[in-house]
Amino acid sequence: MTDAVASNKDGAATKVATSRDFAAAFKDAAISAGIALLLSVPLLSYKTVQKVVGLSLEDRWPLALGAVGIVFVGRLALNLFWWNRPQRVASATPEALKRATSYLTGVGKWLGVGLVVFAIIFPFLPFADRRMLDLAILVLTYVMLGWGLNIVVGLAGLLDLGYVAFYAVGAYSFALLATNLELGFWISLPLAGLLAAFWGLILGFPVLRLRGDYLAIVTLAFGEIIRIVLLNWYSFTNGPDGISGIPKPTLFGLEFKRSGDNTFADFFGLEYSTLHRFIYLYFIILILALITNYVTIRLRRLPIGRAWEALREDEIACRSLGINITNTKLTAFAMGAMFGGFAGSFFATRQGFISPESFTFLESAIILAIVVLGGMGSQVGVAIAAVVLIGGGELFFREFDQYRMLIFGLAMVMIMVWRPRGLIATRTPSIVLKERRAITGNLVAEGHG
Amino acid sequence: MSMAEPSPILRVDHLTMRFGGLVAINDLSFAAKVGDITALIGPNGAGKTTVFNCFTGFYKPTEGMITLAHDNGHTFLLERLDDYHISSQARVARTFQNIRLFSGMTALENLLVAQHGPLMRSSSYTIGGIFGLSSYVTAENAAIDFASYWLEKVGLIDRADDAAGDLPYGAQRRLEIARAMCTRPVLLCLDEPAAGLNPRESQELNQLLLNIRDEEGLSILLIEHDMGVVMGISDHIVVLDYGEKIADGNPEEVRNDPNVIAAYLGVEEEQVDDVEKEIAS
Secondary structure: OHHHHHHHHHHHHHHHHHHHHHHHHHHHHHHHHHHHHHHHHHHHOEEEEEOOOOEEEEEOHHHHHHHHHHHHHHHHHHHHHHOOOOOHHHHOOHHHHHHHHHHHHHHHHHHHHHHHHHHHHHHHOOOOOHHHHHHHHHHHHHHHHHHHHHHHHHHOOOOOOOOHHHHHHHHHHHHHHHHHOOOOHHHHHHHHHHHHHHHHHHHHHHHOOOOHHHHHHHHHHHHHHHHHHHHHOHHHHOHHHOEEOOOOOOEOOEEOOOOOOOEHHHHHOOOOOHHHHHHHHHHHHHHHHHHHHHHHHHHHOOHHHHHHHHHHHOHHHHHHOOOOHHHHHHHHHHHHHHHHHHHHHHHHHHHOEEOHHHHOHHHHHHHHHHHHHHOOOOHHHHHHHHHHHHHHHHHHOHHHHHHHHHHHHHHHHHHHHHOOOOOOOOEOOOOOOOOOOOEOHHHOOOOOO | OOOOOOOEEEEEEEEEEEEOOEEEEEEEEEEEEOOOEEEEEOOOOOOHHHHHHHHOOOOOOOEEEEEEEOOOOOEEEHHHOOHHHHHHOOOEEEOOOOOOOOOOOEHHHHHHHOOHHHHHHHOOOOHHHHOOOHHHHHHHHHHHHHHHHHHHHOOOHHHOOOEHHHOOHHHHHHHHHHHHHOOOOOEEEEEOOOOOOOHHHHHHHHHHHHHHHHHOOOEEEEEOOOHHHHHHHOOEEEEEEOOEEEEEEOHHHHHOOHHHHHHHHOOOHHHHHHHHHHHHO
16 A cells, blocks of 8 residues: 555656656757857868869858757767666665675676586687687686685785796796706606795795785785896806707607607597697696686685685785784785796696796786786686686787787776776675675775785 | 782883883882772873883883783793783783774674684694684584674674775774784783773773773773773773873772873973963863
8 A cells, every 4th residue: 555655656756757858868868959050051061172263152052951960869868878777886776786786796606617618618619729729828828827825815805916936936946947857847847836836825925014005016026027037047048049859748658750669549449639739738727727726716615715715805904813913915926927837837848948038027917917907816707707818808808919919908997987896896705604695896805016 | 807809900010112212111119909990191291102102112121120910920030021922821902092803804703813813823823724624614513603792792793794994993993902812812902992992882891891901801001191981991090101100099089199280281290289270161
């Protein structure tokens, strides 16, 4: 009963509001049309044309009036339908909001599963030729790097501009171990990861007291130091000549070669194809990336992961709750560096050749851009951002040639304007008592180092 | 034969804190008894929060000694401990004047972060946890139960899965107290817990603090400007002005102390009587 009365009242109110709105809209449109008329009379209505005897004027009234008409109708339509449309904020009841967020988390979950399934069947799809596989391997390398850096930047809130240093340490450790000591891929890989983690700790110590911009500057310098040492320590790293002849990975001792004692194609009785090696590399990086993802998701639900996020939210409160800030920061740096090191090892074995040129500041910037655009702390967001930035960049912007970086920058600016907290801005709680609700990004701190 | 005085839980001896030439705390000595609510009051800038920061390790005092005694006879010299050891070993918990919750994390997560130390040990420093050992699962469930107990107690159990930053102001204050309690402290230091609360909320806060003292058997140290809270629940009040102690006693004594009245009204001690007459007339 009361509801009906209320809705009646509402109906009446809206009707009154519409007629008043219409009058106002009409008035506004008329004023705009008047301005358009004032402008179009001198600008559009006459045109000078050259005749046999000097210049003469030709009138173009239809054009001028047409412009006025377009302004009037357009302004009226904007007033009535666009600016006047019901405000979303006002209509968003808590219920609707809750539904929307749970819908979003649902989408995020299924999107993640869908992406993984697609990634697994990708090499067997018809369009997966050598170029596409190569690109997919590159994208997955960046996905892995993004996920690794996400631990440091997204979870612990420590702004690291020198992440490429760990990528370089991983790649060089792998290359030197594999070429000098002739250790195989599967032994060199974890060793390279551990060495990178060790360098993560070394970087961690001096920057423990630094926050925000200062931290960013020191990490930036660290990245450059590593690159310059690699460039100048000729006797050890071969300097700018780089290291070549890095062995390819083998599958339980089977090599991916055309001929030899123990080739993959022979063993399985397949016809030799260069694609086999690429598919194998693809699966190695896919598995490495999924391990990174799995470990990160696990860590987030453990006390150490919660301490990282708490550190990002409020360092002083952490100290008052008995959390050892030093250890927490160092583990974040070490974990992030370790995954960077794994990715670096993979890069070395895929390329077969590495030189300091591959580890410039631009790499750090791109990895950081992937994390920030994806939404700090969001695993799915980082993966999508890597696919869009790296894959999209290679597939669609190749032909723009030297304008590629320009378009890349423009795209980043636009994403940041539209989605300032990244593609996926919500945070999923690490633990739930009754009901899982996503947390809007504007409550989540970005961290101050 | 008279009963021996219960030994104080916290003893402050000749505490002095200088920032360059500024003397924020000057030769402060007092003791807080076990199971008491001790209030630290004083006009703005009297150095109350500085005292708290010295207790909780955020500042290293220039001079003096802060001794904390546990039931079992263990004593800790707080001025020598690192800030996180003060919470994890000496078991002193604190809240902040301007709320410092982890606003992007849920209420439940906030309380689990507070149980970081025990959870870290039970996850064998992450290594056991990553493989999902059952001992860690049990420990985590116990931690959730303990957190639920405190959420229940501060009336926030229904909002356990909401972001802490989404809660209303009064609820955030209570959540911060619950978070401090989740570190299982022996001494709880509250820095202006009633600031910004309406009269009903500060009544509820009084009840909560009395409940913590009586049921949990905790000693509480309190900085507060709200005299309703201070006089209503304190067992013992210490008054600071310009970093020095000007009065020390039970609420009745402090209320009538001419030094205190002078400090709060901003006049010399001799003029207090005149001013009071003026106000009364």
